[in-house]
Amino acid sequence: MPNLFDLDAFVAVAQARSFRAAATLRGVSASSLSEAIRRLEARVGVRLLNRTTRSVTPTEAGTQLLERLNPALSEIASALDALNNFRDSPSGTLKLNVPVIVAQKILPPIVNRFLAAHPGITLEVSASDTFIDVLAAGFDAGIRYDESIERDMIAIPIGPRSQRFVVAAAPAYIAKKGKPEHPRELIHHACIRHRFASGVIPGWEFERGGKLIKVTPKGPLIASTAAVSVGAAVAGIGLIYTFEEYVSSAIASGELVPVLGAWWQSFTGPRLYYPSRTHMPVPLRAFVDFIQSAGERARVEA
CATH class of the missing domain: 3.40.190.10 (Periplasmic binding protein-like II)
Structure with missing residues (x-):
């Protein structure tokens, strides 16, 4: 019988479709998972994973094994987990x-x-x-x-039961460019935008009295981290649109000034x-x- 580590390694790699991703999730090295898969395939005498430089996918035999192993390993995990009932905590x-x-x-x-x-x-x-x-x-x-x-x-x-997206800018930016009073005026301003890991740069949404307005901003900076965006806003580069939690301290200190507060959108x-x-x-x-x-x-x- 193959040992449980080898079987668990196979499940991890087959689900993640990557030795590196599976290793990160399991907290082990990719090489140890690779060796485990080699041992398992040698033991059962069947190739379980197709490996290329770009992908890892289960073979037909590997897919069938994965379908049977998942519930079995989950049951083993549950059985071991049940031992918690005998501990003080x-x-x-x-x-x-x-x-x-x-x-x-x-x-x-x-x-x-x-x-x-x-x-x-x-x-x-x-x-x-x-x-x-x-x-x-x-x-x-x-x-x-x-x-x-x-x-x-x-x-x-x-x-929190609710949060808000807010707009803010540095006093120096407002003194130089003015303070927009309506979301549509943002097209005339420098805006600091956010890019998600997926590559998407979302538009800015505002709501007031049941009226929803979407704006596609333009500006000199696109960042994927809040620290860079907030730092740029404080430096007067442009307006920032982000979670209130990211800018609340800067607003409290006066480094940033709230903008378009009546249009801030709340969400669950x-x-x-x-x-x-x-x-x-x-x-x-x-x-x-x-x-x-x-x-x-x-x-x-x-």
Whole structure:
């Protein structure tokens, strides 16, 4: 019989379609996964993965094996996870995939309190704005906003119940270029734009009295990180449109001035989502219970 590490390595690589990506998720080296696959194929006498310099895909035999192994390995994981019931506090690893804004501005205080309450749990957080199948990628759960959560998932609020996109500019920029009073005036201004990892540069949306206005801005800077964008705005390069959390401190200090406040668009805050499973991993169950109890306390205090 092949050992469980080799079987798990095969599942990881077959699902990720990449030795490097699977190694990152498993916290091991790509070479160790490659060696495991070689051992497994030698043991079973069948090629399980087709490898090229650009892709890794399961063979017909590999696809069939993957379909049978997934539920079997999940059952083994559940059986081992059930041993948590005999411990004073739960233990294990919880892997989350979250948006960058959540990782930077929302999750840190939650994580600190959760880990203090559950010292036996190891939490792995991967921040990415790219939409992925978190379960296929080896995560236990994800955090996203409503529009990108699949309907067959269970989703619960985490962090703020609502957020806003805001516009701001440095006093020096406003003194030089003026302060727009309507979203359509932005076409005459220098705007700092954001590019997602997918390559998309989103337009700017505004809402007032039920009226929605979309603007396609132009400007001298396109950035993929908030730090660069906010720094440029503070330096007077142009107007910034971003999550309020990224610029609230700069607005409070006077480094940035709010613009078009009456048109700022609010939206539902992030949600923790996970599959409806009979045997939920104990670390995930502990995190869900923690988030729900924290939300309940917040409502009572409010």
